[in-house]
Structures are given as C-alpha cells and as structure tokens.
Amino acid sequence: MPFLSGTTVQQLTPQKSWLAFLYSVPIGVLGGLMGLGGAEYRLPVLVAVLKYTPHQAVQLNLAVSLITILVSLPIRAVALSLTPILPILPIIFSLIAGAVITAFYGATLAKRLSSRQLAQTIMVLLVAIGVALVVEAFLPQLSSGWLAADSNWRIPTGIVFGLGIGLVSSLLGVAGGEVIIPTLIFAFGVDIKTAGTASLMISLPTVATGLVRYAAQGAFQDRRPLVETVMPMGIGSMMGALIGGLLVGIVSTSLLKLMLGIILVGSALKIFHHSK
Numbered sequence: 001m002p003f004l005s006g007t008t009v010q011q012l013t014p015q016k017s018w019l020a021f022l023y024s025v026p027i028g029v030l031g032g033l034m035g036l037g038g039a040e041y042r043l044p045v046l047v048a049v050l051k052y053t054p055h056q057a058v059q060l061n062l063a064v065s066l067i068t069i070l071v072s073l074p075i076r077a078v079a080l081s082l083t084p085i086l087p088i089l090p091i092i093f094s095l096i097a098g099a100v101i102t103a104f105y106g107a108t109l110a111k112r113l114s115s116r117q118l119a120q121t122i123m124v125l126l127v128a129i130g131v132a133l134v135v136e137a138f139l140p141q142l143s144s145g146w147l148a149a150d151s152n153w154r155i156p157t158g159i160v161f162g163l164g165i166g167l168v169s170s171l172l173g174v175a176g177g178e179v180i181i182p183t184l185i186f187a188f189g190v191d192i193k194t195a196g197t198a199s200l201m202i203s204l205p206t207v208a209t210g211l212v213r214y215a216a217q218g219a220f221q222d223r224r225p226l227v228e229t230v231m232p233m234g235i236g237s238m239m240g241a242l243i244g245g246l247l248v249g250i251v252s253t254s255l256l257k258l259m260l261g262i263i264l265v266g267s268a269l270k271i272f273h274h275s276k
Contacts, residue, residue, distance in 0.1 A: 013228055016050055021232035023049065028068060028240020030263060033248050033256070038237060039065045039174035040126060041263060050229060058171070059219045060230055065174065066207045067234035068241050073200040075245030084194040085201075091188055092198050094155045098162020099169065099176065099206040106170030107213040121171065123268040129182050130264030137258035146187050157187060165202070170210035176203050178264055192256050193248065 023045045027038040039061045046057035085092070147154050161183050169176040177199040184195035220226060 017228045017232045019049060020045075020229045021236040024064070024233040024236030025240045028237035029244040029247075030240075030259070033244035033251060033259075038068055038240070040178045041266075042233070043174070046229070052225070052229075056225065059214050060225055060233075061174065062170075062207055062211050062214065063220070063226070063230045064233045064237055065203070066211060067230075068237040069200050069204050069207060071238045072241040072245055073197075073204065075242060076197045076200065076248060079245050079248050080193060080197060082197070084191070085198060088184075088188065088190060088194070088198060090155055091158045091184070091190075092201055094158030095162040095165060095180065095183070095202050096205055098159040098164075099166030099202060100162075100209050102163045102166035103170045103206045103209040104166075104213050106167045107210055107217060109167075109171060126178060126264040126268035129178055130261040130266075130268065132182060132186070133261035133264070134258060135261075137254045137261060147189075154188065161187065162202075166206050166209070169203070169206045170213065176206055178260075181260070192260075196248070196256075 024038075024042065027041050027045070030038060030041065042064060043057055043061050046052045046061055047054055050057075052060065147157060165176045165179050165183070168174065168179050177196070180199040180202050181192065181195045184190040184198055185192060190198065214220070
C-alpha cells in the first residue's frame, strides 16, 4: 500500500476521532504538567478504547508523543526558568546519546515481541516506577541522588540509563518520561520540575529516531489511523499540554510525584487487564 493513500473521507470513523480527542485532552494536561508525552496513559486508550492492536498502538502512540513534546517543551520553557537545566546539560546529553542508539534498534525488536509480551513489559515497568515515586512523594528528603555531583560516573551512568530509555521508548511507543524523570530524580538528585523539562529535551530526539525507524519499516502507510486518531489526539494533546504547562509553576513538587506515581500504576493495571 503506498504511503498515505487509499483512504477516503467516507471510510473515516467520526466517533473514534471524537473519542481520541476527548481522551487526549486530560492526558495532555498531565503530560504538560509533569514533563511527559502522556503516552503511558494513552497506550491503554489506544488498545482498550480505540481497539488497536498493541503493535499498532505503539506506532500511533509514538506519533502523538512527538506532537505533545513539541508543544510542551516551549511552554515549560516559558512557565519555568531554564537556569536549573544548565548544570545538568552533560547528563542530558549523555542520556540522549544512549537513548538514540537503542531507539533506532528497538523498533526492529518490537516486531519480535507478541502483544502480550509488550503489555507485560510496560506493566512491570510502570508499577515499579510508580510505587517508587509515590514513596518519594512522602519522603522528599531522601532524594539527594545516588551519584554525587562530583562523581566521575555520572556521564557513563547517563549513557547506560539512556540505552534503556531508548529501548523502552521505541518498544512501547512512549516518550520515555516515565523512565527519564525517575532516573533524573533518583540517580542524579534532580528536582521533579527540572526533571520534567529535561525529560522533554531528552524525549524529543529519542521519539523522532523511533518514528523514523518505524516509518522506514513501513509503518504509517495507511492514512486512516493518522487522520482519525493521530490528528485528533495530537490536537487534544496540544490543548492539554498548554493547560498543563501553564499550571506547572503552581503545583507542589510532592503532589507532582504522588500524581505521577498513581497514574503510572493505574496505567499499568489497565494494560494488564486488557492483556488478559
């Protein structure tokens, strides 16, 4: 099937488009508020509500994530000062270096996993990170980071973590913020609001790499999912990201950690329920 061909307006499903839009707005708010692409909660919607297969959902999820990141990043740059980002730029670049490498190869590996394996992988990941963040919300004084600021291991560790982040991003169709933010908080002692902005910076090249790889393998040849799902979800995500980005400066750090943790665990349970 040639790229973006063979679909007429009559073939589109307005109900699916409206559902995609309505679900994406609150997800976009959460994404803009926390520095996520929102993909960790959008994936269950694509599978359980919009009835895509997990493999289709991964590809579409990645496309919407890119749109959300492109909107959220400049909004956060305006709402929050970028000054706290400067000291951790070496860490950001090390994470990007590792993530881009595995994001390229993760798309190929995704084809070899069954739908159930994909669901189980993201379920375990989100539950573990979600529980850790909920605990951290009540014990903020423990978040000094595993690695000291003067440690020579910070850059190599960033690259290693980046390899895992890129793999998760391309395998599951997520921006990777659900892994990046806890990594920055727990490993490097970055506060959650700065981690949210840094997460978007790291996710942008990671998601773009995964999308290019999927496209090269023949994804997105049918334009109907792009028109009836990615487009309305992208619009809803942009609206939500705008609202979330404007709210980020007034929401407490502990509340953000608690919200993120609960959302991640909830997303994992939804995916697990659907995979059964």
